[in-house]
Amino acid sequence: MGDLSRYQAVWLDVRRRDPVLLSPLALTAVIGFLTVLTPHDVPFSRLLPAAPALAASVWSVRATLALGLICLLPVVGYALVLSDMTTLYTAGAIGAVTLAAVYASHLRLQREHTLAQVRAVADATQEVLLRPVPDRVRNLEIATLYLAAAPQARIGGDFYAAADTPHGLRLILGDVRGKGLRAVGAAAAILGCFHEAAYEAADLPRLAHCLDTTFTRYDNAFPAEDTSERFATAVIVEFPPDGAHVSVLSCGHPPPLLVRDGATRAIEPASPSPPVNLAGLIGSEYHVERIPFTRGDLLLLYTDGVTETRDADGAFFPLATWTAHTTAASPSALLRTLHQDLVRHSDGNLDDDIACLAVRDAPAVTVPGPA
Incomplete structure (x- = not known):
């Protein structure tokens, strides 16, 4: 009430x-x-x-x-x-x-x-499923963006979460295939598992295996209405407490973008990992990329709703080029500008769910002591 x-x-x-x-x-x-x-x-x-x-x-x-x-x-x-x-x-x-x-x-x-x-x-x-993500964890600034495609909707099949664990800050962002309440239910199952397994799993492959198992159980309990396979793409990242790198595991998801000194690099996996709920079909080999991540670097995670946003001529939104030319000073400013430019590019016709996570290595905030 x-x-x-x-x-x-x-x-x-x-x-x-x-x-x-x-x-x-x-x-x-x-x-x-x-x-x-x-x-x-x-x-x-x-x-x-x-x-x-x-x-x-x-x-x-x-x-x-x-x-x-x-x-x-x-x-x-x-x-x-x-x-x-x-x-x-x-x-x-x-x-x-x-x-x-x-x-x-x-x-x-x-x-x-x-x-x-x-x-x-x-x-x-939405607050239960997409728990608020802290603005800062140690030296990392974090910002989120979520836009549901359905009019008046608050939630959809895209999801994200963060967990500050003994292994470091772990983030997940993903997209459940399909729309409607079944997609929301699958996203809820994945997020529920992540919030538990992120603290227990020793590494990212084990965490991905836990997510796959949970989704499979959910899919068996609530079968899809059609005969197509139900799955989710996701990217899981880990920032260790003491280290100048980030570990990335992409389960069939669009590659994260690393922005460094005005240049943008897509973090493509050397070997593919299966989407969530497809490990039983195509194998459960998970591959982690370890990327240097130092002061001033920014990592952008996003769902395909961003890159598949079209303008009146059918041209996709050029996210990598846009990211390289943006002058936003913080993750929150970056995502605010991205939101505005997506709306402008599509002429206000965003027709897919959109979720983004932006993380930047920034100087620690110091509070001046008494004079």
Whole structure:
């Protein structure tokens, strides 16, 4: 309930600042002004039912009813004073539309409340699946980006996680084949395993084997709806506590990008490793790349939703070139700029889930002591 109340408070604050909320009053004022200034045979007052009808889309039940009465009472008084039956018909129309508008406002508020509940649950689910990643672990700055392709969605088949273990900082980022709730369930199974096995597995191949076993069990318990094989691609990296290198294990995933001194290098594995849940079919040989990682280096992990983003002409987003030319000073700035440029490149039509992790070796933050 706390998450729901927080979401509703933010939503109400946004609504209060929306100038559209004044449109019913503005419409009422314009119609009233024209009614007073024009001759009686030009019945602008017949447009007054539009004001409560408009209010139903943006106002509460009470406010909609109040505006309807504001429109109705002067018209009724005018009709009774002048015994004008035509104006009484207008008053009847205002009353009928006001009642319908009040009911419509009630239904709208119910649906908005339901939507707030659904979004609060989705936000809570995302926080459980995609646990917050720390901004800094020792000398490493970390930033994340997650964009779900489905409209209004908060989660999808892409995933990431971090674990500060005795073996060092371990990160995973991946993409479950397929979409929908089954993909989310598979991502949840992988992440649940990672958060446990990352602390116990002695090396990255053993960690990858644990992930494969967990996915296989999940796949057996919840078979895919079609006959195709279900799997996930993933990249697992490890930054040891004492060492100027990073270990990378890519399970069929797009290669991470290493940015060093303005140059970008794709970390391609010398030998392929099987995607998660395919080790039983193509073998369980996992190969780890060990790459130097020193002060100022930046490692970017991403899903194929980034590189497969197309522009109006069908051209893919040139991530490697973009990364080499970016001037972002931190991982968070890099991902903010990447988000903006992806939206610009696709003209706002991102049609796949996107997940990114950026890590940079930066100087340790020192807190000055008392003078």
